[in-house]
Amino acid sequence: MKEYEGSKSSLVRLYFTAKMALNGLTSNLLRTFLTVLGILIGVASVVSLMGIGEGARRTVVEQFESLGKNVVIVKSNQPALNFEPEEYIELLDRVDGLEYATSIVNTETNIRWRRSRGEIEILGVNEQYPIIRDHELIDGNFFSSLHVKQRSPVAILGYNVAVSLLNGRSPVGQSMTIDGISYRIIGVLARKGNGKGEGIDNKVIIPYTSAMKIDGNRTVSEIWGKSDSPENAALSIVQLGRIYKRQLGIYDKDTDTGGEDGNEGGGEEPGIPIEEPIKEVGTAKPQPQSQNNPIFDNSDDLITVTSLNQLVKEADNANRVMTLLLGGIAAVSLLVGGLGIMNIMLVAVSERTSEIGVRRALGAKKYDLLIQFMLEALYVSIIGCIIGIAVGIYVINLFNRNGLDAVVSLQAVKISTVVALTSGLLFGVYPAYMASNLPPVEALNRK
Amino acid sequence: MDKVIKMDNIYKNYKLGQVNVEALKGINLEVEKGEFISIMGPSGSGKSTLLNLIGCLDKPTKGLYELDGNRVEKLNDYQLSEIRNNFLGFVFQSFNLLSSLNAIKNVEIPLIYRGIRKKVRKELCKEALEVVGLGDRMHHLPNQLSGGQQQRVAIARAIVGKPAVILADEPTGALDSKTGNDIMDIFQKLNKENNMTIVQVTHEEDIAKIGNRIIRLIDGYIQ
Structure with missing residues (x-):
């Protein structure tokens, strides 16, 4: 071998x-x-x-991400508890983590474009909306804070609406009649896609002040805010939760007697410390609070505060x-x-x-x-x-x-x-x- | 002369169902280099058991066994595999070629288990196949060869590694007498010309006589 x-x-x-x-x-x-x-x-x-x-x-x-990143939502589930139209300004001031905010008015009304008429969904927001929703424009400009303040008849069109009007040519500069008033079309939003951004492609966006007039309400049921980071969004939720719990301390008594009344008072002076402030206030750590969480399905909560981040995660x-x-x-x-x-x-x-x-x-x-x-x-x-x-x-x-x-x-x-x-x-x-x-x-x- | 096989007082018991069988009862056997011995005996006499022990396929229950200078009765399975690979060549009654491999590949197997490289392997295999007269059938599959040819391939496989002993278990048992005689001629030639040590088991007197010594087993004893 x-x-x-x-x-x-x-x-x-x-x-x-x-x-x-x-x-x-x-x-x-x-x-x-x-x-x-x-x-x-x-x-x-x-x-x-x-x-x-x-x-x-x-x-x-x-789908969730198409609604914007680090978005915080405050929603009232009872008309009696709705927010003042300018309440978001106060929230921006009081809530550290919040960078942008807008009142949201969702309504539906008839429009007229040249000779055709129809019904359309209207979204009323302020000038910060494109930032909050991370939504770009493909033509024209978004309306300004001045437009909002002056209740100007200006409109931004969702992508599908804009395309349908002039066979794809931009309708910016044209006018359309919304609820009997002539609106100037000043911008067109970029496309979000089917089922995304809550169907924004099929809506017309106008200043919330104008939308409230169409809607006929003096209050709004939803406020959207935006933080610059997930951490700040979580922090905002905690702070917002605290603010509205404290307010609900008042409402718990008042809702029985007169909703309208309490509504106004609470909106104007949410900070007044009345009776028994809720105990959990002490926990200032930004941790996801499950009881604040399900806005869309849990109507037991009078006011729900949540962030899209949480919803996405869940x-x-x-x-x-x-x-x-x-x-x-x-x-x-x-x-x-x-x-x-x-x-x-x-x-x-x-x-x-x-x-x-x-x-x-x-x-x-x-x-x-x-x-x-x-x-x-x-x-x-x-x-x-x-x-x-x-x-x-x-x-x-x-x-x-x-x-x-x-x-x-x-x-x-x-x-x-x-x-x-x-x-x-x-x-x-x-x-x-x-x-x-x-x-x-x-x-x-x-x- | 060198002793290739040295068995001293070998016993082998095994269990057959519930019964304890004493197959070998104190075998003393010495085989010298260059011998050609035939083991004979009626069935049940223990000749297969003895051949298995000589072939290191099994271990004795008791006794000493030295194969070409190696004490093997205490070796483990791994070492026995190496002994079989290096010191022994097997020829079976039913040839036992691997049907999916051609003649030369079959002959190569023992060398492969030694880890020898292809080039050297091919040379040695050609040599071995020429010795058994099958130089022209190297690339045939077993089912393309006759029984005699298959047995010759098996012999080539047994001698290719130049083992110390070739063990043949009824090598002609499955062949007609003419082919059987051809096979025995090859064994004789290997024994005489190449001085190979051969141990065969057979029950045919004529075949047994070809060897130069006959060992008769009866009831586990050598007569």
């Missing part, structure tokens, strides 16, 4: 073992294909199902859980695929018993056989994994072509790869162990 010393390499046996493992696969192609199929289906379902979940998550997040979390759940269900099928590998490998071992014996007689060590059968199982899961990912991506494309928002999520690819390979290894271990531990004599004699 010494004479070959220089021509030896430990890679020789590993290469041979790897090749023999491949031989094992090609010796029964139908069986290999079916085993691969088990893994393939598992991986493809993880990738595509998680893709759907991830797509849904992104859609929701995008929606995001809920969707993430759903995505993982979908992935988890699909991963179970991957495990079943792994069991298929184990099943077939056990058959392969018992079929090749005498071959195992011959190898042992010729000098194969236990680990040579262990590696050979492990590799065989691993090949199946690798092939299944690669094709499965490809199929999953194809399925996602199919979904997308049929109107579902699905995305290829890297997380899904990672999870399915890890699960597929570990299940291949895991379920390959036992058959490989069986093969390598057969006593050579027994293996040789078995037929």
Whole structure:
């Protein structure tokens, strides 16, 4: 043996073992294909199902983000508790974290454009609206604070409205009649997209002072503010919450007798410390307060204060859980695929018993056989994994072509790869162990 | 002369279901280099068990066994694999070639487990296949070869690593008598010309006589 010393390499046996493992696969192609199929289906379902979940998550997040970053919303759920139109100015002054704010008036009225008439949604805001909503203009300018103060008849059009008027030409400089008064169109907002920005593309934006006149109310039910950072948004929520809790201390008594009255008084002097100030006031730390939180669905709260950041986070979390759940269900099928590998490998071992014996007689060590059968199982899961990912991506494309928002999520690819390979290894271990531990004599004699 | 095989008071027991079988009861056996011995005996006499022990496929229950200067009765599985790989060549009754590999690849296997590189391997395998007269069938798959040819490939596989002993378990058992004689001619040639030590198990008297010593086993004893 010494004479070959220089021509030896430990890679020789590993290469041979790897090749023999491949031989094992090609010796029964139908069986290999079916085993691969088990893994393939598992991986493809993880990738595509998680893709759907991830797509849904992104859609929701995008919808919220289209409403602006670090936006704080104060909303009254009872007309009696509505805010004074200029209350936002006071809030800007009293709340440290708040940079911008506007009253919001949502109403609907009839408009006339040349000879056609129609109904349209009106959004009344102040001049800070584009900053608060992170909304750009594609033509003209937004109205100024002077316009707001003077209740000027100026209008900014949502993208779809603007496009529909003059077949795509800019209507800036033209006039339209809103609720019987002629408004000058001075700007057009950039497109937000379907379902985004609360349908702003289909609205007409005018100063809230003008909108209140159309609306006929003397108060507003919603104030939107903006902070320059998520931290400040959280801080603003705490401070706003404190302010309105204190106010509600008054209203708790007054709402029973006369809503209108209390409404005005509270709006003008929200700071008056009356009777029992609420205890939680002491917690000045900006932590998300769950009781202030759900503005849109929890009408039990008289006044709700929340930030879009929180809503995004909650929606995001809920969707993430759903995505993982979908992935988890699909991963179970991957495990079943792994069991298929184990099943077939056990058959392969018992079929090749005498071959195992011959190898042992010729000098194969236990680990040579262990590696050979492990590799065989691993090949199946690798092939299944690669094709499965490809199929999953194809399925996602199919979904997308049929109107579902699905995305290829890297997380899904990672999870399915890890699960597929570990299940291949895991379920390959036992058959490989069986093969390598057969006593050579027994293996040789078995037929 | 060198002793290639030295067995001293070898016992082998094994369990067959519930029954404890004493297959070998104190075997003393010495084989010298260049000997060609035949082990004979009725079925159940323990000849296969003895061959497995000589082939290091199994370990004795008791006794000493020295193979070409190596004490093997206490070795572990890993070391026994190396002994088999380096010191022994096996020829089986049913050839036992790997069906997915061609002739030369089958012959290569013992060298691969030694880790010898391809170039050297090919040379040695060609040599071995030429010795058994199959130089022209190197790239045939086992199912493209006749029984005699398959057994010759198996012999080439056994001698390619220049082992200390060639073990043959009924090498002609699956062949007709003419082909069987051809195979025995090869063994004889290897023994005479290459001075190879051969131990064969057979139940045919004619075949056994080709060797230069016959060992008869009865009930686990050497007669």
